[in-house]
Amino acid sequence: MDRQALEEGARKILLTNLRQGVADWNGREYSFVCPSLTGYPFQWFWDSCFHAIALLHLDPDQAKAELRTLMSGALPNGFIPHIIFWEMEKQPDFLSRNIVGQVDPHYSSTMQPPIIAYAVERVYQATGDEAFKNDALPVLTNYYRWLRGARDPDNDGLIAVIQPEEAGTDCSPKYDEALGLTELSNQGFIAALKKVYEAYEPMRGDDHAMLAADLFHFEDVLVNSIYAFGMRSLARLHGSGPEADEFNQQADRTTNALLEKCWDEDAGAFFDMSGVAEEPVKVVTISSLMPLVLPDLPRNKVERLVGDWVSSSDHFWTPYPLPSVPASYPKFMPGNPRGFIWRGPSWINTNWFLSLALRNHGYSELADAIVAKSHECIERSGFREYYHPYTAEGLGARDFGWSTLILDM
Numbered sequence: 578m579d580r581q582a583l584e585e586g587a588r589k590i591l592l593t594n595l596r597q598g599v600a601d602w603n604g605r606e607y608s609f610v611c612p613s614l615t616g617y618p619f620q621w622f623w624d625s626c627f628h629a630i631a632l633l634h635l636d637p638d639q640a641k642a643e644l645r646t647l648m649s650g651a652l653p654n655g656f657i658p659h660i661i662f663w664e665m666e667k668q669p670d671f672l673s674r675n676i677v678g679q680v681d682p683h684y685s686s687t688m689q690p691p692i693i694a695y696a697v698e699r700v701y702q703a704t705g706d707e708a709f710k711n712d713a714l715p716v717l718t719n720y721y722r723w724l725r726g727a728r729d730p731d732n733d734g735l736i737a738v739i740q741p742e743e744a745g746t747d748c749s750p751k752y753d754e755a756l757g758l759t760e761l762s763n764q765g766f767i768a769a770l771k772k773v774y775e776a777y778e779p780m781r782g783d784d785h786a787m788l789a790a791d792l793f794h795f796e797d798v799l800v801n802s803i804y805a806f807g808m809r810s811l812a813r814l815h816g817s818g819p820e821a822d823e824f825n826q827q828a829d830r831t832t833n834a835l836l837e838k839c840w841d842e843d844a845g846a847f848f849d850m851s852g853v854a855e856e857p858v859k860v861v862t863i864s865s866l867m868p869l870v871l872p873d874l875p876r877n878k879v880e881r882l883v884g885d886w887v888s889s890s891d892h893f894w895t896p897y898p899l900p901s902v903p904a905s906y907p908k909f910m911p912g913n914p915r916g917f918i919w920r921g922p923s924w925i926n927t928n929w930f931l932s933l934a935l936r937n938h939g940y941s942e943l944a945d946a947i948v949a950k951s952h953e954c955i956e957r958s959g960f961r962e963y964y965h966p967y968t969a970e971g972l973g974a975r976d977f978g979w980s981t982l983i984l985d986m
């Protein structure tokens with residue numbers, strides 16, 4: 578598939594999945610791409626950021642509209658939801674198959690990995706649109722301050738998530754123990770999650786209370802890598818002055834905390850910490866590699882991650898890398914997960930992050946190989962939600978939005 582064919586395929590998906598209108602419930606106009614018409618017909622936070630980046634290669638105005646729509650969902654306290662249900666009539670069907678933490682029926686009261694400032698920065702760089710940047714800056718500033726104020730109760734620079742979906746890697750095996758997961762299936766996962774939801778019920782919306790309850794409290798490496806990465810973008814968008822200093826300092830704190838608290842020298846990888854007691858969760862997953870997105874990650878850590886994990890065929894270097902958990906892990910499930918996701922297949926969004934990261938650290942051949950393999954997955958199987966790491970078989974949702982990130986790779 579050449580560039581043109583890839584662009585045509587991506588354009589078809591982004592246009593078909595485009596949702597536009599005026600919401601019945603708040604009278605606001607919306608214009609965004611939903612991840613998939615069948616499985617995910619609403620606006621998802623990090624998906625939207627990825628869609629905007631892909632759209633830069635096809636339709637920069639739509640990239641702006643995508644992010645403007647997402648930012649229009651910000652609450653006065655700064656919070657931006659992980660799902661916004663612009664078209665409420667589709668909600669009953671979705672909620673019959675999924676559970677969502679909510680205090681308001683129109684959006685989730687949970688977060689997703691905070692990549693938005695980077696997406697805004699990319700759109701601004703590509704379009705030079707000052708008005709777009711100036712409108713975005715207060716929303717982004719409030720949002721990253723909300724994260725710090727609401728999600729870092731121990732003030733160590735690392736923010737915590739209150740349920741797995743907030744980290745974007747829903748059923749990752751790293752959460753099994755914290756969830757008390759015994760039945761290894763999507764049904765088992767939902768059942769375990771329901772218990773957490775029930776206990777949260779009286780506290781929903783009070784993030785401090787939920788974190789203090791210590792029911793599910795993860796200082797997640799993927800989330801915090803993206804948090805630091807996003808704050809660097811926000812600092813650059815501010816240019817200079819007190820806000821730029823504020824977010825650079827916070828990005829330093831988060832990076833240092835990842836290094837001091839999450840790095841495991843024996844494993845040569847980063848581990849999440851679970852609970853108020855900060856117990857390291859010694860399960861290597863794709864998250865363990867995500868600090869590579871930080872340009873200031875010390876060289877010795879970069880070399881361990883790349884040498885021991887990324888490029889090792891025992892672990893992440895499968896025929897179609899990078900699997901969401903390494904092939905060496907006993908619970909690795911490479912194919913047909915039936916909704917039990919992030920336990921083996923390879924995803925284009927994490928390949929996008931890691932190809933970018935590896936290129937920045939000087940591993941251009943490795944980055945090129947990830948791009949070529951991602952391209953091959955799409956060529957063989959179309960724009961799917963995720964792919965079999967041995968065969969490139971397409972799995973999960975069809976015509977899936979963020980797989981169009983290939984255009985940016």
Ligand code: GLC
Nearest residue numbers: 612617621624745746747918
């Ligand atoms: C799944 C993924 C999550 C994504 C959502 C919509 O829940 O785990 O990361 O945002 O689908 O595509």
